[in-house]
Amino acid sequence: MIQIDHLKQLLNHQDTESITEYIETFRPFDLAECIEQLKSREQYELFNILDPAMSAEILEYLEPVIQYRILDHLDEAMTSKILNNMSSDVVADMMLAIHRYQAEKLLILLPEGYSQKVRTLMTFPEQTAGSLATVDYIAARNAWTLERTLRHIRNIGHKAEITSYVYVIGNKGELLGVVSLKNIILNDPQTLLSELITGDVVSVPASMEQEEAAELLSRYDLVALPVVDQQDRLIGVITVDDLIDVIHEEATEDIQKLGGSQPLDEPYFKSSVFRLYRKRIIWLLILFVAEAYTGTVLRHYEDTLSEVIALAFFIPLLIGTGGNTGTQTVSTLVRALAVGEVHFKDIFKVIRKEVITGLMTGATISLIAFGRAYILGVHWDVGLVVALAAMTIVLWASFVAAILPLILHKLKADPAVVSSPFITTLVDGTGLVIYFTFAKLILHL
Amino acid sequence: MIQIDHLKQLLNHQDTESITEYIETFRPFDLAECIEQLKSREQYELFNILDPAMSAEILEYLEPVIQYRILDHLDEAMTSKILNNMSSDVVADMMLAIHRYQAEKLLILLPEGYSQKVRTLMTFPEQTAGSLATVDYIAARNAWTLERTLRHIRNIGHKAEITSYVYVIGNKGELLGVVSLKNIILNDPQTLLSELITGDVVSVPASMEQEEAAELLSRYDLVALPVVDQQDRLIGVITVDDLIDVIHEEATEDIQKLGGSQPLDEPYFKSSVFRLYRKRIIWLLILFVAEAYTGTVLRHYEDTLSEVIALAFFIPLLIGTGGNTGTQTVSTLVRALAVGEVHFKDIFKVIRKEVITGLMTGATISLIAFGRAYILGVHWDVGLVVALAAMTIVLWASFVAAILPLILHKLKADPAVVSSPFITTLVDGTGLVIYFTFAKLILHL
Numbered sequence: 001m002i003q004i005d006h007l008k009q010l011l012n013h014q015d016t017e018s019i020t021e022y023i024e025t026f027r028p029f030d031l032a033e034c035i036e037q038l039k040s041r042e043q044y045e046l047f048n049i050l051d052p053a054m055s056a057e058i059l060e061y062l063e064p065v066i067q068y069r070i071l072d073h074l075d076e077a078m079t080s081k082i083l084n085n086m087s088s089d090v091v092a093d094m095m096l097a098i099h100r101y102q103a104e105k106l107l108i109l110l111p112e113g114y115s116q117k118v119r120t121l122m123t124f125p126e127q128t129a130g131s132l133a134t135v136d137y138i139a140a141r142n143a144w145t146l147e148r149t150l151r152h153i154r155n156i157g158h159k160a161e162i163t164s165y166v167y168v169i170g171n172k173g174e175l176l177g178v179v180s181l182k183n184i185i186l187n188d189p190q191t192l193l194s195e196l197i198t199g200d201v202v203s204v205p206a207s208m209e210q211e212e213a214a215e216l217l218s219r220y221d222l223v224a225l226p227v228v229d230q231q232d233r234l235i236g237v238i239t240v241d242d243l244i245d246v247i248h249e250e251a252t253e254d255i256q257k258l259g260g261s262q263p264l265d266e267p268y269f270k271s272s273v274f275r276l277y278r279k280r281i282i283w284l285l286i287l288f289v290a291e292a293y294t295g296t297v298l299r300h301y302e303d304t305l306s307e308v309i310a311l312a313f314f315i316p317l318l319i320g321t322g323g324n325t326g327t328q329t330v331s332t333l334v335r336a337l338a339v340g341e342v343h344f345k346d347i348f349k350v351i352r353k354e355v356i357t358g359l360m361t362g363a364t365i366s367l368i369a370f371g372r373a374y375i376l377g378v379h380w381d382v383g384l385v386v387a388l389a390a391m392t393i394v395l396w397a398s399f400v401a402a403i404l405p406l407i408l409h410k411l412k413a414d415p416a417v418v419s420s421p422f423i424t425t426l427v428d429g430t431g432l433v434i435y436f437t438f439a440k441l442i443l444h445l
Numbered sequence: 446m447i448q449i450d451h452l453k454q455l456l457n458h459q460d461t462e463s464i465t466e467y468i469e470t471f472r473p474f475d476l477a478e479c480i481e482q483l484k485s486r487e488q489y490e491l492f493n494i495l496d497p498a499m500s501a502e503i504l505e506y507l508e509p510v511i512q513y514r515i516l517d518h519l520d521e522a523m524t525s526k527i528l529n530n531m532s533s534d535v536v537a538d539m540m541l542a543i544h545r546y547q548a549e550k551l552l553i554l555l556p557e558g559y560s561q562k563v564r565t566l567m568t569f570p571e572q573t574a575g576s577l578a579t580v581d582y583i584a585a586r587n588a589w590t591l592e593r594t595l596r597h598i599r600n601i602g603h604k605a606e607i608t609s610y611v612y613v614i615g616n617k618g619e620l621l622g623v624v625s626l627k628n629i630i631l632n633d634p635q636t637l638l639s640e641l642i643t644g645d646v647v648s649v650p651a652s653m654e655q656e657e658a659a660e661l662l663s664r665y666d667l668v669a670l671p672v673v674d675q676q677d678r679l680i681g682v683i684t685v686d687d688l689i690d691v692i693h694e695e696a697t698e699d700i701q702k703l704g705g706s707q708p709l710d711e712p713y714f715k716s717s718v719f720r721l722y723r724k725r726i727i728w729l730l731i732l733f734v735a736e737a738y739t740g741t742v743l744r745h746y747e748d749t750l751s752e753v754i755a756l757a758f759f760i761p762l763l764i765g766t767g768g769n770t771g772t773q774t775v776s777t778l779v780r781a782l783a784v785g786e787v788h789f790k791d792i793f794k795v796i797r798k799e800v801i802t803g804l805m806t807g808a809t810i811s812l813i814a815f816g817r818a819y820i821l822g823v824h825w826d827v828g829l830v831v832a833l834a835a836m837t838i839v840l841w842a843s844f845v846a847a848i849l850p851l852i853l854h855k856l857k858a859d860p861a862v863v864s865s866p867f868i869t870t871l872v873d874g875t876g877l878v879i880y881f882t883f884a885k886l887i888l889h890l
Binding site for chain 1: 625666699704740747772777791814864869
């Protein structure tokens with residue numbers, strides 16, 4: 001663990017050597033966490049001392065606005081060195097997070113060709129593959145020998161972020177293939193790259209959604225994903241760590257949606273109370289209005305209810321069980337759709353599976369329900385109504401929860417819209433209708 | 446897309462050359478999907494023809510039992526070649542999935558030293574870091590020059606799975622550090638490995654839970670994670686693709702748990718109806734029994750209810766809204782705990798945030814609730830009861846949903862146990878008590 005007080009002390013004493021020595025024993029991620037807690041002045045002092053390569057690595061774990069604030073307070077030579085050491089995708093993200101004028105001031109600190117590439121990265125919309133790409137890869141020509149390629153790697157490899165693969169491009173910059181560094185080392189130095197490339201390289205268009213890119217990466221077990229433009233020219237490469245972040249984000253979003261709120265887009269403590277309110281109140285209101293019709297249903301059965309007041313005892317129990325059943329099914333299916341285990345064409349298989357499971361759980365629950373009615377001391381025919389309603393509601397909830405996510409998926413809508421609160425609300429009203437229909441039939445009301 | 450009929454035709458004509466040519470244009474993952482649909486006899490024919498390295502890659506995407514069935518039907522020389530080309534972690538998983546006697550028959554086809562390593566991998570329990578490790582990495586000695594290391598890589602690199610890093614080990618096999626292939630190429634051939642290693646290598650004990658290992662990997666942006674024993678000796682290395690699978694699995698588990706069922710452990714269509722039933726009915730029953738006390742609560746207020754039957758109209762609406770609020774909070778927090786954004790020490794910050802948000806959503810909902818009561822045509826003081834109950838229930842649900850996941854996390858239990866159905870059930874009964882308490886106070890019943 002980093003001793004933040006110790007670090008502060010060293011900074012106070014301006015003990016440059018000890019600071020460098022101390023810092024070197026820690027990892028950039030952990031240093032970033034610690035540096036966030038320093039005062040601004042201390043941060044500037046620290047980054048003025050550190051090796052630019054180390055500074056760049058640490059900065060990559062900080063928020064874009066903090067990155068900018070720190071860079072803005074260092075002298076220009078240092079800023080330029082650090083900037084050149086940072087991954088181009090991180091630089092592009094920072095540029096997009098700050099004012100255009102501020103970004104311009106920083107971009108001129110980069111070499112001409114490089115700043116042009118960063119500008120290109122800045123044009124890709126958020127959440128697309130292009131926005132995740134880095135240009136710090138190694139490109140080579142088809143006709144090069146491995147010897148020449150190795151010389152090239154020795155020349156520019158220090159600056160590259162992705163070095164386990166060499167991307168082979170044609171005359172117009174089009175991506176021809178990929179050769180691993182391992183293959184370059186293992187084969188005869190006079191071999192041509194063209195002899196080693198596997199033509200069938202997995203690449204993605206810059207406009208592809210990041211979620212889809214992450215899926216491709218995990219399907220084919222890749223560690224880097226080249227990004228191309230419409231003419232198949234190589235724009236950049238996405239590294240696996242960025243796509244792991246995407247996988248985490250998408251799972252977080254799905255969980256928040258299934259929980260019946262809009263996704264937060266930001267970490268919990270970074271989200272203000274107003275943001276939490278905004279993201280939640282929308283669905284709460286929609287669901288409240290939808291749930292309000294249960295009042296109408298109950299008013300409709302007011303006479304039945306006042307005649308056998310015991311019927312009211314079981315309302316929360318029955319609709320609750322319906323909601324629980326629906327929630328179980330929906331969450332399983334939304335996830336199965338997200339990871340590609342289930343598709344719309346499987347709808348009949350899914351219905352069959354869920355309805356059979358529903359019959360089994362429904363039968364179990366309905367037995368227990370009858371027992372519960374007996375314990376509450378209501379008349380046996382009310383118990384019968386409760387048991388039959390429980391069976392039917394479970395079955396109905398299973399069926400609705402099985403088809404809705406699949407239909408939404410087919411309609412290109414997000415199946416996670418059918419959240420747990422959504423299916424609960426839907427089943428509540430219909431469950432009451434089922435319950436009171438049985439009541440009227442069996443109790444002759 | 447692979448034309449399965451075309452492949453079948455080629456196999457029927459025993460057209461070896463065309464088959465190899467055709468197969469080579471596709472990726473192992475896609476081939477595996479297609480081969481699953483072939484008849485067993487066709488599968489054996491195909492794997493008899495294919496290059497063992499290609500066969501090994503394809504087999505890695507198939508289920509262990511299918512892997513074994515195919516290998517068992519090929520002649521011994523071919524089986525041995527394929528087995529030697531497969532990743533050691535996949536081989537170990539297959540050995541564990543089949544009968545011990547069958548495994549022994551296969552293990553003798555491996556070279557002595559290698560089969561010993563596979564046997565070691567087989568000793569690690571499922572879900573641990575050790576069970577994910579492969580032994581197909583490149584190890585080198587501290588005192589080696591880069592030149593000697595490169596020679597070593599050229600000797601054994603063909604068989605290695607992980608080649609972007611070289612693991613430097615000491616005399617007793619203890620892990621001293623990691624050097625990237627890039628650094629080996631970029632530096633002077635006479636440099637010693639000991640000069641390049643960063644001592645502070647991230648490694649994990651074999652017994653660490655796979656979830657934790659995946660978290661480390663994504664925190665430090667690594668592409669491979671060395672696994673060591675209690676004496677810090679290198680046992681194997683986990684590749685990023687295996688940890689991506691873990692990340693997917695853990696998210697799936699959390700979603701299924703939050704949906705109120707036990708996690709399936711298997712893909713949806715691989716899970717039988719009985720398994721679905723078993724995984725769901727347990728929580729359904731627990732929740733049913735817990736929810737049953739709402740009946741007791743309502744019977745307790747039977748007189749109140751029969752006097753003002755209109756109170757019943759709002760029961761589903763009020764407890765539904767409580768459940769929705771609780772679900773929103775719980776799902777956000779369970780996820781934030783899982784990805785390490787929130788810790789138990791933040792409990793007061795969390796409570797503050799959730800209670801303030803709850804005040805805001807509660808106020809909004811209670812206004813709408815009063816309006817709804819007006820529309821349903823009930824007396825204005827019933828409307829007041831409904832509005833006040835809505836406010837209080839939302840606040841109460843926010844509070845309970847904020848603290849429960851944090852407390853469970855602190856107790857080392859899985860916070861996802863506080864599923865959406867769980868919090869809904871909990872809030873239902875307490876919500877009714879709140880509602881009828883207001884009713885008794887305001888309506889003087």
